[in-house]
Amino acid sequence: MDSTRFILINTSHAGNVGATARAMKVMGFRELVLVAPRFPDVLCHEEAIAMASGAADILARARVVPTLAEALEGVDFACATAMTPRDFGPPVYRPRELFADLAARAPAPRLGLVFGSERYGMANEDVYRCHAVLSIPTHPDYGSLNLAQAVQLLSYDLRQALGGFAVQPRTPDPERADARAVQGLLDHLQTALVDIGYLDPAAPKKLMPRLNQLFNRAGLTNEEVHILRGMARQMSKTIRPQGSE
Structure with a gap:
């Protein structure tokens, strides 16, 4: 199912073709087939290339082919996309549930996802060629999706059914400052606060213990300690006469 084929019928807008290619690649799919697009040269259209990004x-x-029958050659299980269920035709499924079922089959079928025109969706005869209809659960009052948005949603659900991709590990947290480094910062900051007149050494109250608790909650890194000590140094330098350090 990694080789799932994405089939677009009678696509009108070159930008949607490019955006579809981008949505597919993000989820690791590669095969795109266009059935009788409005513009035969849509694949090299400037807007398509720009939106492919x-x-x-x-x-x-x-590939560009003239009929859906040709686009479905080699496909074992075709899924139509339709906004509303039809009175007659293949059964309707939620994408996530159907993809999980298909992925569990051995061997998994060669899947084709079929998308209709932006202007009028899929014709009934095209839907009848498919094994299932996929209905993306949307708000009941407004279920109109842009073509590329629909491709992105379905390709995401399919990729998740296939196991998904590993999340990139986060950059390791920088090294936390130890108690000695924090105490050195407090001593340095106390001197600077006295220099600028903010702290009265004769009546310090609980300013420094409160700052100590603040720094403990913040979990300062060594780099942050260096930044704060640099600020304290500049505060003292600004107040003291030149050469009195």
Whole structure:
């Protein structure tokens, strides 16, 4: 199912073709087939290439065929996309549930996802060629999706059914400052606060213990300690006469 074929019928807008290629590549799919697009040269159209945004290789490999029958050659299980269920035709499924079922089959079928025109969707005879209809759960009062948005949603659900991609590990947290480093900062900051007249050494109250608690909650890193000590140094330097340090 990694080789799932994405099939667009009678696509009107070149930008949607490019955006579809981008949506596919993001989820690791490669095969795109266009059935009788409005513009025969849509794959090399400037807007399509611009909207592909780095997925021009998908456009370069894509095929244009005249009929859906040709686009479905080699496909074992075809899924139509339709906004509303039909009175007659293949059964309707939620994408996530159907993809999980198909992925669990051995061997998994060669899948084809079929998308209709932006202007009028899929014709009934095209839907009848498919094994299932996929209905993306949307708000009941408004279920109109842009073509590329629909491709992105379905390709995401399909990729998740296939196991998904590993999340990139986060950059390790910088090293936390130890108690000695924090105490050195407090001593340095106390001197600076006295220099600028903010702290009265004769009546310090609980300013420094409160700052100590603040720094403990913040979990300062060594780099942050260096920054704060640099600020304290500059505060003292600004107040003291030149050469009195």
